[in-house]
Amino acid sequence: MPIKNSKQKKKKKDNIEKEPKEKKEPAFQTVRGMHDILPKDEDRWKAIWNIGEKMSELYDFSLIETPILESAALFEAGIGVGTDIVEKEMFSFKTKGDEVVVLRPEGTAPVMRSYIQHHLGRFSSPLKVYYVGQMFRYEKPQAGRYRAFHQWGFETIGEGDPFYDAQTILLAVNFLKELGIKNVTLKINTVGCRVCRPNYRKKLLAYYKGEKKHLCADCLRRYEKNPMRLLDCKEEECKKMREDAPIILDHLCQSCNGHMKEVLELVEENGLEYEPDPYLVRGLDYYNRTVFELIAKDSAGFALAGGGRYDYLGELVGGRMIPAVGVSLGMERLVEYMEEKKIFVKAKKKPGVFFVIIGDPAKKVGFRLIHKLRESNMRVLEAVGKKSLKAQLKAANRAGTELALMLGQKECFEETVIIRDMRTGVQETVLAEKIIEETKKRLR
RNA sequence: GUGGGCGUAGCUCAAUUGGUAGAGCUCUAGGUUGUGGUCCUAGCGGUUGCGGGUUCAAGUCCCGUCGCUCACCCCA
Numbered sequence: 001m002p003i004k005n006s007k008q009k010k011k012k013k014d015n016i017e018k019e020p021k022e023k024k025e026p027a028f029q030t031v032r033g034m035h036d037i038l039p040k041d042e043d044r045w046k047a048i049w050n051i052g053e054k055m056s057e058l059y060d061f062s063l064i065e066t067p068i069l070e071s072a073a074l075f076e077a078g079i080g081v082g083t084d085i086v087e088k089e090m091f092s093f094k095t096k097g098d099e100v101v102v103l104r105p106e107g108t109a110p111v112m113r114s115y116i117q118h119h120l121g122r123f124s125s126p127l128k129v130y131y132v133g134q135m136f137r138y139e140k141p142q143a144g145r146y147r148a149f150h151q152w153g154f155e156t157i158g159e160g161d162p163f164y165d166a167q168t169i170l171l172a173v174n175f176l177k178e179l180g181i182k183n184v185t186l187k188i189n190t191v192g193c194r195v196c197r198p199n200y201r202k203k204l205l206a207y208y209k210g211e212k213k214h215l216c217a218d219c220l221r222r223y224e225k226n227p228m229r230l231l232d233c234k235e236e237e238c239k240k241m242r243e244d245a246p247i248i249l250d251h252l253c254q255s256c257n258g259h260m261k262e263v264l265e266l267v268e269e270n271g272l273e274y275e276p277d278p279y280l281v282r283g284l285d286y287y288n289r290t291v292f293e294l295i296a297k298d299s300a301g302f303a304l305a306g307g308g309r310y311d312y313l314g315e316l317v318g319g320r321m322i323p324a325v326g327v328s329l330g331m332e333r334l335v336e337y338m339e340e341k342k343i344f345v346k347a348k349k350k351p352g353v354f355f356v357i358i359g360d361p362a363k364k365v366g367f368r369l370i371h372k373l374r375e376s377n378m379r380v381l382e383a384v385g386k387k388s389l390k391a392q393l394k395a396a397n398r399a400g401t402e403l404a405l406m407l408g409q410k411e412c413f414e415e416t417v418i419i420r421d422m423r424t425g426v427q428e429t430v431l432a433e434k435i436i437e438e439t440k441k442r443l444r
Numbered sequence: 445g446u447g448g449g450c451g452u453a454g455c456u457c458a459a460u461u462g463g464u465a466g467a468g469c470u471c472u473a474g475g476u477u478g479u480g481g482u483c484c485u486a487g488c489g490g491u492u493g494c495g496g497g498u499u500c501a502a503g504u505c506c507c508g509u510c511g512c513u514c515a516c517c518c519c520a
Contacts, residue, residue, distance in 0.1 A: 029493095029510090030511095032511075083518095084517075084518050084519080085518085085519080088445075088517095088518095089518080089519090106519095106520085135520080137518090137519075137520095139445090139517090139518070139519080140445075140517090141511095141512080141513090142513075142514075142515090143513070143514080144519095144520080145518090145519070145520080146520095149520065150520090151520060152520095153520095218516090218517075229518095232518095282519090284519095293520095302520075303519075303520065304520075305520070306519080306520065328520060329520070330519085330520025331520080332520080333520060334520090356478095356479090358478055358479095359478080386472095388479095389478050389479055389480095390476080390478085390479065390480075391472085391473085391480095392480090393479055393480040393481090394480050394481080395480085396480065397480040397481050398480085398481090404479090404480085406478085406479080408478060409478090410478085418479095420480090422480075422481090425479085425480085427479085
C-alpha cells in the first residue's frame, strides 16, 4: 500500500498542535462593486497618470479637485431627476446633521459647482481644468462597470466656440493614442438645443405614436419619459422602426446646424475620422449640441471615453447660462483594454541599485550608506529580512537592478563596499566613502 | 433592478457513477562556509466562498447567502 507523504505529515502535525483550534476570522473583502488597484497594475495606472498630466500641460489644462461628497441636490438639478443615474444609481445618505449627501456619480456637475462658487471665470476665460478621481454609481457590477471607478476628465468652461468642442475631442483621441490605443472609433452626434430639440421631439413622438403597439416594453416607457432614447433600443423590431424615424440632423435650428458643421470641419481638419451616429444620445440631461463617444474598434461594447457640450448645466445648478464642453475617460476601462490587448507600457522608474547586507554586524553601516545613497537621489532596493547572501542576490535578480552593492563584516572592517554588475557578474571593491560617485559612474 | 453561468492552495487548474483533496507556477529553505538568473530536493499553503439540509459518507446533490461573470437596463 502506497504511503501518502503529505497525509502522514499532516497527521503528525495535527497531533502536535492539537489545541490551537482557532475560530474563523471574518475575512473582510471589498464592498460589492469596489476593487483594489494592485501593484501588478502599477505600470498601466501610472502610464495613464503620466500621460494625463502630459496632455493637460500640452493643452493647458489646470488641476481642479472637488470633494467626493457633494449635496445630492447638485446632481438632481444638474444631471436631471429623470435620468437613471439620479433615479437609481446614487450612493446617497443622510449625515448626522440631516444633510442629504451623495458620493459623486460624475465629475462635471461638481466642477461647474466649483466654477460658480469660486467665480473661476475670473481666474481665466475660458477656464480649462482637468480632474481625476473616483466616481460612484450604484449599479450591478459587470465587466468594465464598477460601483467605484476612476475618471479622468477635461472641462472647458465659459466658451461656446465649436473650436473647443473639436479640441476636447482631439485631446481625448490623442490621450488614447499616447497610451497605445489607436484603433478607436469616434462616434459623434448633436442633440440640438432648446430651440430645435422640442421640435424634433414632437416629430419623433408623432412618428412613433402610430407604431406604439410594435414597441417593446422598455420603449413604451421611453416614449413617455425620454423619447430620444427610442432610437437607442437593441430590439430588432424597434431597430427596424427607427430606420424611417426622423433624425435630429434634419431638424436642427440654424445655429445648432452651423455649430455641428464647424465642429465636424475642425475634426476633419485634424485628419480625424469620425462616424456620425444619429442614434447616439447620452443619458445626462445637461448635454446640448455636440455629444461623442470613443469606442475601441476591436473590443465589443462600451465607450472608453465620452463627453459633449453642456451649455445649460450652469443654469441648472447656478442660475445662469455658462457655455462649456468636456470629456471624461474611464480609467478602469483603459487599463482593462490595455491588458486585454497586451499593450505594455514601461514604468518610468529610475534605474536602481540593490543593497545587500550580509550578517547583522553590517546592518548599522549598511543602514547609514543606504540613507546616504537615497539622499543623493538614488533609488535603493533592499531585502534585509532575508539572511543569506544568496537569497538577497536572488531578490536583486528578480528586481532587475543593474547593480548590487554588497556589504559584509569584512567590508565594514575595511570601510569598503563591493559593487557587483548583475549582468556580467563582475565585482569591484571600492571605498565606502566613495560609494556615491562610484555607483553613479557605473549606472550608465 | 430582471434573467443565465460560475466559486477547489497566492495564481492557473485536476479530482472516476457522492467514498472526507492533488498538480504546475509562485513563495521559503537547503544542495554551495559570503555570490543571483539553470538544475535537484524539501517545506509553507485548503474545515473545497460562507451557512444549513439530504446521506453511513458531500468538492460532487438540494436550499439560502455572499462574491464574480454574461445578457438586459444604463453608462466611463
